[in-house]
Amino acid sequence: MKVALFVPCIVQDFQPQVAQATARILARAGVSVHYPKGQTCCGQLQYKSGNWKSARAVARHFMEVFQDCEAVVAPSGSCVNMVRKYYPELFRDEALWMDRALELGKRVFELTEFLVGVAKVEDLGARWRARAVYHDSCQVYRALGIHKEPRALLSRVKDLELVEMEQADVCCGFGGSFSLQFPAVSEAMVADKVAHILATGAELLISAEISCLMNIGGYLLKQGHRVQAVHIAEVLAHGGE
């Protein structure tokens, strides 16, 4: 099976190691990975800030780039949700693009759902000695319904002790432009999230959503907490052969 890697804009320029880990894992899962040229972004920022005209242009570009791919995999729930759920909304009045959006939506997967649901792989031979807590991003869990898959994958990581936190399903307060427009509220929300994380005694915070990790991880780092925030791809690609 051939899989196209979709590298979200934040990952491309700020967290490239997440995309590298994703490529390694997919290869290890036995699929052939390629990286379509010309990809930029899913248009989520335009869409969520109310600039739907721009969002449509970005979405069209995205669909052109990935149109011939058998499957598209991204290490990000929010981008997948954008393509799967919101592209069809955006093109409600343009039948051709709407069909293309619906069609592509069926072939775009979040990394953990692809591994468990499509590639049927749970054990990737990873090893990480740590007590870890997994954060259910709203975009991964609530929007896409992905809850069991990441846990199934993490339970196979050698030496990793997975614990659950209180109020795991409450938002961490990122919300994209929300955190820039209302920084004080966003910060109060992330402080609550971090309190729940610290209460578990975990040394590792794992999530499948890069934006939450930026928010929670950024707070952990600045406050000097000794909890490392990592993307699930980095865990699954870690120390295993």
Place this chain on the structure above:
Amino acid sequence: MRVRSLEFGQRAQEAVLDQQLQRNLQRIGVRFKVGRDMAFAALEDPEGLRNLGRAIKERSLANLPHLLETLEAKVKEAGGTVHWACNAKEACRIVCDLAKQRAVRTVVKGKSMVTEEIGLNQALEAEGIEVWETDLGEFIIQLAGEPPSHIIGPAVHKSKEQIAELFAEKLGSPKAQAPEELTKIAREKLREKFVKADMGITGANAAVAETGSIVLLENEGNIRLSVTAPRIHVALMGIEKVIPTLEDLAVILALLPRSATGQKLSSYTSIITGPRREAELDGPEEFHLILLDNGRSRILADPDRRQSLYCLRCGSCLNVCPVYRKVGGHSYGWVYSGPIGAVLTPQLVPARLARQLPFASTLCGACAEVCPVKIELPKLLLTMRQRLTEDPNFDGGIPLLVRLAARFHGWLLTHPRLYRLAMDGARAASRVLVRDGRWLWLPPPLSQWARNRHIPTPARPFSSTWPKLKKELVQGGEGA
């Protein structure tokens, strides 16, 4: 009521720093959310019930003109009077005229958000009429001179200590602390008003077209007194509250208390059809129903926004909203707060005055999970963002520079080479500002973000590392 939604950012910032308020807001989760979840878990088919509720609202609104006319005919048949009000001013005028014509001096009120929406108390008081809120929460905020902060619990932002202090200050009562004591003080005060009142004013949780009845849910019994003790009962409701039949009401009654407070049924459910009949012992001599539009028909006309009108006003979306639970209801600056407030306010007041509200959400989706009629709140929030940004009829007053920046960014994203060039340029430029992986300086609003959070610095982009990685994966025999 005056719209103060433009102050959202500032008020929200103050709210998160107000430790007493934070403690009070914490209680909401325990008081309402847990109860709601248990009440729904106990149902055989909670999803089915919610689907049914949504279908009823959908059908009712599709049929609204007919239903309202049926309702009017049936209310008249039962001996009541129906008034139609286009807007807040008209609704207030109707009530004030009624009160003046009938020499009303004291009014008792049941809890009603719609009367808050139109500023009815102020209008009556301007006519020299005494108005008393009889719902305990409403009574408390009336004493404090504040608007409600929650659709179900108007005074949910106050602790019992704060209430005790307020009572001591305004009613001259001893500084009692126990809630029972405080309730007793309020009850004694209000009993005399019930006896004295000439008019009772209520809202309506629903109206049943086939019978011409209005439905009122409560837990305190104050509404029963408000609608039976005075000689005149005036009920106000938004036009979206009408449903076809009693059978439909059964569904709404199964959903509303469960969602609001986790109860199977409120302590009191009143179904009121017209005024007192001949030979009946109690009830008012006159019954008036005021049907209020106030922007609702405009919402109805837009298929993308119509579902805003499905709201039963249960407050469950507030209880689970992580933003509401941090900023409290007053931050939203108008009557309705939380996710539904963020959607409704810009549609019911001049949009520009509430332009921040739809953006004051992380779109986490917790609200849509609990809404009894499955309103797609995140979708509505996104729709309102689009309207405020792109629709001249919804002039959100979003600065041109902000819109142009978004457009330019979008344009760049459709030109991969230029985008790459821009990002590489930004990375080169950022080197001046980055020392040891930390930013020395950031422009606002990034600087506020970074006050307590580290912001990542640009790295060598993935695309430039891909060729080497691809080789490695091929050589590792792991496909490519």
